[in-house]
Structures are given as structure tokens and as C-alpha cells.
Amino acid sequence: MPAISHDIPVTDFTTDVLIIGAGASGLTAALAAAESGAQVVVLERDASPSGSTSMSSGFVPAPATRFQAVIGVTDDTPDLFCADLMAKSYGKSDARLARLAAQTIGPAMEWLADSAGVEWHVLDDFLYPGHARHRMHAVPEKTGAALEARLLAAVIAADIALVTDALAETLYVDTDGKAHAVGVMRPDGTCEVIGCKTLILACNGYGGNAQMVAEHIPQIAGGEYYGHAGNTGHAVAWGQALGAELKHLSGYQGHGSLAHPHGILISWALMMQGAIQVNSDGRRFSNEMGGYSEQAVKVIDQTGRVAWNIYDQARHDFAVAGFPDYREAVAAGAIKTGATVAELATATGLPEAALAATITEVQALAKGDGTDAQGRDFTVTPPLSGPFFAVKVTGALFHTQGGLVIADDARVMRADGTTLPNLFASGGAACGVSGPAVEGYLSGNGLLTAIAFGYLAGRHAAAQT
Known part of the structure; x- marks a missing residue:
């Protein structure tokens, strides 16, 4: 079970930016942090990274991109996209986070193309429900598995350390909430302690935790779960223990x-x-x-x-x-x-x-x-x-949409409005833009916040080292 310890341990090694989770959000964050010159380590609980990204369609909505211009869409804007996000949730999404995502995703997608070689095409066979423009981007294969593979290839090419079979279980923080290290369980039962200057939680939500699903979203508790089994709510549990603000846990x-x-x-x-x-x-x-x-x-x-x-x-x-x-x-x-x-x-x-x-x-x-x-x-x-x-x-x-509320720099916020010193969150670990209910989910919202907030978390975490 995820734990918090205030006993700062001796570390096996230390990195500038430590990221928990190697889905689209964690890998985007890793690429952004490494580009800034930070030393980055990504922890992945599985032997081979896949997660919810590989199980998704791989489609990412983004406004005002040069890829839209290729198919003749030149009048899309972050404001229009934000309006669509808010309309889908009947105005119940966190308006600040919706605007942050809408403004960030376009530059993040173009940056992934330029810096990581990710090839984007805009789908125009039909207009996705709730979207006012053709803005759904995909890699040529049109699958989440292909998107994950391309991001992994970029991480490998950037010589970023990716540690697999590494289950993060314990956050070591001081009394001010500053993260110093993470305790990682290995398959042979041994534990490694990795120190960090900044920590990014990109380990998704709690869809794989039946008890939490029954508590927060009982209406879907009897349905099938089509998400990664590793989405067990670690980020939510750590956040609760640290006094973080949690929002829209009923959203999915x-x-x-x-x-x-x-x-x-x-x-x-x-x-x-x-x-x-x-x-x-x-x-x-x-x-x-x-x-x-x-x-x-x-x-x-x-x-x-x-x-x-x-x-x-x-x-x-x-x-x-x-x-x-x-x-x-x-x-x-x-x-x-x-x-x-x-x-x-x-x-x-x-x-x-x-x-x-x-x-x-x-x-x-x-x-x-x-x-x-x-x-x-x-x-x-x-x-x-x-x-x-x-x-x-x-x-x-598929996946939960509520989680840790982040500031505009992706740092995790406390319930009193202040931010934790060096803890960041992105993707499914963070509160998304779908509001508190199932009907608030606009097509692509999951990968929207995975990439947009991952991009922000990586850049700002690196800047803090």
C-alpha cells in the first residue's frame, strides 16, 4: 500500500527529476525535463511500459495547431476548445484547469513533433461529439499502443533512464511536505530508495482500485474495468496524506x-x-x-x-x-x-x-x-x-478523472491554496477537466491532460532543480 514516511533515509542514488509512471504523461514530462538539462529517472511498475495510454484510442484533441492547418482548419482557438470543455460538463469542470489545458496542449503537441519526432495527423472523417472543430490528433497507426511506442522511442533516444519492474510504495517527505526520496519495491522483494530534487506523480488515477471505485463512483462499480490494473490510486492516497486538495473524484x-x-x-x-x-x-x-x-x-x-x-x-x-x-x-x-x-x-x-x-x-x-x-x-x-x-x-x-489539484506550473496544491514545495502531478493523477460526473467527459480528455499537464510538470520540475 502507498505510504508516507517522515524519516528521511539514506538513498541508493539521487536524480534531479524523478517521475512515477511511464504512460503518455510521464514520458512527456520526462522529455520536457530532460530538454531543460535535468537528470531524469522514470519509474514504471510493469516490466514493459504500457498503461492506460496503450489501451486508449491514442487520440489527442488540440486547438490551433499547424497540423489542423494541413486539413484546412484555421479558425480553432484555445478559447473555443475551452468553451467546448465547459459545455460538455455543463459548466462543472474546473474552469482554470480547463483553460490551462486548452492553452497548453497545442504548443505541447507541436513541441513533441519538433523535439521528439512524434508525427501527428488530424482526423477529419467525422466530428467527434462535443468538439466544434476537427481537432483530434493521432499518430499514423491510430492506436494508443503506437503513441506509447513512439514516446518510448523518444525517451530512449534522449538517453533518459527508465527503470521498469519498479513499484513506488513510499514517499519520503519532511515535515514541510518537501519530497526527498521514493522507496521502490523490486520483483525480488528488495527495496531501493531513490532520492530526488523534484518529484512528478504521473501514475494515473484509481480505476483499478475496486474499493475506491465503489466509494466514489458506485454507479459504474458493477461495470467492467477497461484500464490498467496498476491504476490503484497511489497518487490520491499520497495526496490525502500530505494535505493536498482533491477534486472531482466522482468524475470518470x-x-x-x-x-x-x-x-x-x-x-x-x-x-x-x-x-x-x-x-x-x-x-x-x-x-x-x-x-x-x-x-x-x-x-x-x-x-x-x-x-x-x-x-x-x-x-x-x-x-x-x-x-x-x-x-x-x-x-x-x-x-x-x-x-x-x-x-x-x-x-x-x-x-x-x-x-x-x-x-x-x-x-x-x-x-x-x-x-x-x-x-x-x-x-x-x-x-x-x-x-x-x-x-x-x-x-x-476506462479511467478516473478526478485527483490532485495542480497550480498553473503543475505543482500539487494544498487544501489551503498553497503549493507543496517540489511535488508535481499530471495526467490521471491530477484533477482533470471533465468535472464531477461521467457526462462531463469530452472525447480525448484523458490524453489531453496527460500530455498538456505532463509537459508543464516536466518543464517546471526541471526549472526547480
């Missing part, structure tokens, strides 16, 4: 489209292109355009905690061409198909009459006949037509 990213039981993410892009979700009765139960995060709870509320995504050949081809996760789902046999509604009902076990009635209704709505009782506008995409496809999905918790 859910997803209403995780293939069941395969555990493969099915992109919400299918919904944006005209797919629908039905329950085991073959009926729609929500407006699918509300957002994939809040859809997690709506799916879990259905019989058996599952739903079916229903779509057609054109949408299937779109997903095969654009999303590696979807191709994985096809290979795993998660995708069912039928030339007719009757055949699809047989393949899925859904009641044919109800499924046929649902599809007939949405086809009519797409042609402008009638008004959807759920409030969705179907006229913006072509109507569904056979052959049909389906995938059974469940709702899942």
Missing part, C-alpha cells in the same frame, strides 16, 4: 461500446456514422449522440448489462478501414452479420419482430419521416440498409 470516463465478452473497444465513430444501439429486447433505449462516456451507465442499466450496436455494410467498411481495434474485433469473431433483418436476428438472438420494427423506424427517421422519441436527428446520415452487422457490447469504466 466510461464507454458504452466495449465488445462483450471479448473486451475490445468498438469505436463510437460507428454511432456518429449512423449506427444504433438496442437492448436485448431489440429496442433503442437512448439518444446515442449524447456521448460515449455517459452511454456506459445507460448500457449497464439494460438487462444483462449489455446492448447491441446495429449498423450496415457501409458503416462496417468504414470501421474496417479506419480503426485497428475494429479489425481486431472482426478477427475475434465479435461481429455478427445477416443479409436481412431476419438473418441478423438469428445471428444475435434478438427478437426479430422488435428488431425489424426498430430498424424500420430509424430508416424512416433518416428520411425525415417523424421525430425520434429519444431526441436523435437521423437525417444527418444515410439510412441503414442491408446487409446488416451487429456487435454485443457492455458499458465499462
